Amino acid sequence: MVIVMKLNSSAEQISALVSRLKNNGFQTHLIKGVKRIVIGAVGDRQPVNMAALESMPGVEKVLRIMKPYKLVCREVQGEDTVLRVGGVNIGGNKLTVIAGPCAVESREQLLAAARAVRLSGANVLRGGAYKPRTSPYSFQGLEEEGLCLLAEVGAETGLATVTEVVDEESLAIAARYVDILQIGARNMQNFRLLRLAGQIRKPILLKRGLSATVEEWLMAAEYIVSEGNGEVILCERGIRTFEDSTRNTLDLSAVALAKQLTHLPVIVDPSHATGKRELVAAMSRAAVAAGADGLIIEVHPDPAVALCDGPQSLDPGEFDGLMAGLRPLAEAVGRELQYSPVQ
Amino acid sequence: MVIVMKLNSSAEQISALVSRLKNNGFQTHLIKGVKRIVIGAVGDRQPVNMAALESMPGVEKVLRIMKPYKLVCREVQGEDTVLRVGGVNIGGNKLTVIAGPCAVESREQLLAAARAVRLSGANVLRGGAYKPRTSPYSFQGLEEEGLCLLAEVGAETGLATVTEVVDEESLAIAARYVDILQIGARNMQNFRLLRLAGQIRKPILLKRGLSATVEEWLMAAEYIVSEGNGEVILCERGIRTFEDSTRNTLDLSAVALAKQLTHLPVIVDPSHATGKRELVAAMSRAAVAAGADGLIIEVHPDPAVALCDGPQSLDPGEFDGLMAGLRPLAEAVGRELQYSPVQ
Amino acid sequence: MVIVMKLNSSAEQISALVSRLKNNGFQTHLIKGVKRIVIGAVGDRQPVNMAALESMPGVEKVLRIMKPYKLVCREVQGEDTVLRVGGVNIGGNKLTVIAGPCAVESREQLLAAARAVRLSGANVLRGGAYKPRTSPYSFQGLEEEGLCLLAEVGAETGLATVTEVVDEESLAIAARYVDILQIGARNMQNFRLLRLAGQIRKPILLKRGLSATVEEWLMAAEYIVSEGNGEVILCERGIRTFEDSTRNTLDLSAVALAKQLTHLPVIVDPSHATGKRELVAAMSRAAVAAGADGLIIEVHPDPAVALCDGPQSLDPGEFDGLMAGLRPLAEAVGRELQYSPVQ
């Protein structure tokens, strides 16, 4: 059961409601969304007087949700969740473009990438400092040093920032430096990390697992939201299938479906999905046409020398071409690209 | 090795070349494409004097192709193959929209569907008369009676027609009634059927198999083309993966990739790919944005009573909405919808 | 609905029953099984007096089957179907081992393979004469010449024979030469071929499709059986998944499950499933332990020069080792290897 509070509900009204629910044997989850407070009440099998609850002060509506994901589903909130990060919208009518290198390698590399993507119209700068690598012997990222550079370059170029976190420690550190924290595909069901991400006050970019169903993906978001952090951005990045001509199989139907099932923003990562530079622009257009709220794209000043994911990284010129092609397409589907506030 | 003949090469020049190749131990495949003749020469391991071949009269160029698909690859023909069917282009700048019911059920049903999709701007009418069904006890189609209806309704509405063939017999019969013959996903590696399809003079719509790689799909096209029929339309219709929230997983990266690898037209079937009516419009837009040359969409006058695939069929109103949304999108990616010549 | 006739039911009793069913609006399928006649009655929605049918002379029992596969399911026949081919049992307590080269290449090659596998205890000789190849330019088999060799070598060594058929023509020809006809994975849903296979009087070895579910596999068998040929042998040969360290993923759970769902024999092809010689023996043992009724294994006198599938073919010595390891294992699970009647 989910209780949606009125926009102007008071702290007293909320705590009165929570007390009543607990007295009735419910476990409660208080979700501070972007605009309103929602209370999830789970675990009860006994009949409850929904009308009585609905008549309590501050309550807008009480819903019985049959889906396993109760707080992120469209039934709770019909309109799209729109997040605000550093002057940029994520979700809603405006598209968000996140771009930057796979890994932060140096100040020069990051700054070059940031300036380039900024000029072409990107809104958020990506850059990995903690890299989950298949091999223990591969480059694992610059860690806190990389975060410092990311924060510095973000400030210098006026771009919001996003970076991947992989455990409790990197989450705590990254939360001090960057605007959006990413949980990667391999950690989509690292439930401990999801819970911790639900306890901070920063947006979480949650990538779909390599073999996660749409329902499992939404349940992972529900983990975060049920801890109180309603600011989750879903990201489709390709699933693992038998097809080996692309790195993964980009599942855009999952994007269109997720947009129907949840009010959370859904973006697409065509770089990891395809693993091939020459497919990134086409798949970016397809993602927007399918209804995605944004893109996250790997751009490197010189892909040939990238420490990771070179073959799928665009150079600044290619990225600029991609953005140019995206503009008319966005309009054609009734969306618009937005520009970062600082010029 | 592939020999591309000049546009105006004569029959004598061709037969002289073929003789010389055979004398050198080659097996030859004469491909009558839409615009030009191409000769595939396969099976030789001994060194050949390519310059000498290239200097023969009528020869434009001689190419050594490393890819396993030799006649359908971009290396042989840089520009897109454009087919002409009943006044409609397939391939090239103009998008083709094929629409109609899963199965031909009756004259009334088919005519209602045809008129509706015609009005909304479809170019080709689809309708199944031989249905490959998982169960031997399911409705298997009206067979030749269905083909008669399809031809009749096509003529009446000015729409070209396409139907699925499943074996030698249905291929022979259907070739007498309809304009385009479809080979379904389950027959993509029915090599006998592919060879037969290569021996007729009608365009073949070749669906990708449920678990076929892009390379296997192109090799299936190569089977048809190597028999002499260069008019093949590739169709992505979703692959089989672990994800069960959609009927199949639409693989649009494969479309973008196939467009790079082959000169043949590539279209998309969002109806079978998703299996869900409410995803068809979004995936149609995504397909066009990814670079597809057209769409094939299931439309039924009354999906609730459809004999097959009701849940994924659009009603005429939904299809009209889809077409309206497609127009600006097509323009945004530099393509255009075309209208059938008869009004 | 399925009507199981008594063992000694007469032709008159059967035709009386069929007439009655047709008068009641049923479509009937007469299945001549190994031991008894079964009549499938499909397509009716109106209530039928089952007790009245059951009291007709010659009728043993009348069953309402909820599963989509009605004739091959365990509910119709509790005991295992046991086929007899050239003195060899397929199904039941005795294991069947089919072995031989991927393709018939020459009399010498085939005879060497046959003698070797015969000595090691194989019961049936395999050899491909019509090869379904991904590329139109690959070796496609010796066709009828290969079948002649297969029949000749089978007779000379006292081995029953099996070969793959790919279309109506090869089916008709092969039926004259060999004992068991195989329908390959790529043709598992070539419904026309399945129906034709149901109309002949030879056992059909039906391979599971690369992406076929267990239910679809059983439905393919149902196609054959519903045409009147109850002698179907199911063969698991690996499914297509993301894992690329083996050619396919051998799905032995499907074997154990199929043995519970159907009374038909189920065998395993570890050669195609793994694609790696060094895994064939271990997977043969695992298959028998999982409950398989037999194995089909690629053996070539000299795998290094095999025209196809060399890397997965065993040489005679390796095959002999495999058979030696199989003997105690078969006993441990209460099964036994059988030897061909001619020594």
Added chain:
Amino acid sequence: MVIVMKLNSSAEQISALVSRLKNNGFQTHLIKGVKRIVIGAVGDRQPVNMAALESMPGVEKVLRIMKPYKLVCREVQGEDTVLRVGGVNIGGNKLTVIAGPCAVESREQLLAAARAVRLSGANVLRGGAYKPRTSPYSFQGLEEEGLCLLAEVGAETGLATVTEVVDEESLAIAARYVDILQIGARNMQNFRLLRLAGQIRKPILLKRGLSATVEEWLMAAEYIVSEGNGEVILCERGIRTFEDSTRNTLDLSAVALAKQLTHLPVIVDPSHATGKRELVAAMSRAAVAAGADGLIIEVHPDPAVALCDGPQSLDPGEFDGLMAGLRPLAEAVGRELQYSPVQ
């Protein structure tokens, strides 16, 4: 590069070698295996004098390993790693059977399960205290209370114990109570957790991820071993494929292959792989026949009331039947079941 030390090498010899490697620009990984010390030296591109290294005191051999997993591969250690846990062997000729409930629910439930599986010949007791659940609202385990019960019941029945850990905290706590720590499929690429598991001195049971290739699975083991803990047990538990008649697809070829590629023990979980009680015994036999070193099986005193995974749990009678069937099979493949030392 990997340096295998002699069995009796001294601490001084090891530190001399490590110093020399570091001076040459190598990153070193000291692995204390069950029997010997191995030093991994990674990251250097400059030529090194291997003969000189090999002649240092205490060094047995120096190997250049081309595979990405350097310490777990067969090239480093030809013989199987055999672990000793509470008087039980894991790896080598003797099979290990781990059994018990999915989740520890109560003292009574666990004790009943433990006594039953002990009587039937199990060697290790499993029981989950930290359950990674898809839904945040599902039962998450008894946590430390569950570990206490596990330790208590293990001691009482003379069974070694294994439990799943999901994060740093549960790892630290569980290491105080149980003998073997399990890292589950969803955490197989939780690299932080892998590193922590490499820093403790308890055996780690590492499950294969739902969509992990064999190589990725071995790389995950390499993460643990490269931190110094050589006691890793690999566990195949089914991969995610299109087939939905079983919960996952048990990949026994991966077991046979892993046994060839690595010296670590490899066991199989037929309960999670199939998700169906009626397939567990057949798949247990198949696993042993494929070469698995052991099994982990869910057994519940009363599966009908199990808090999780009831449909795949055996009751004590079924488990006893499974063990009885396993005995002759183990012998037939030259293995033996072992019994726990305490009676």
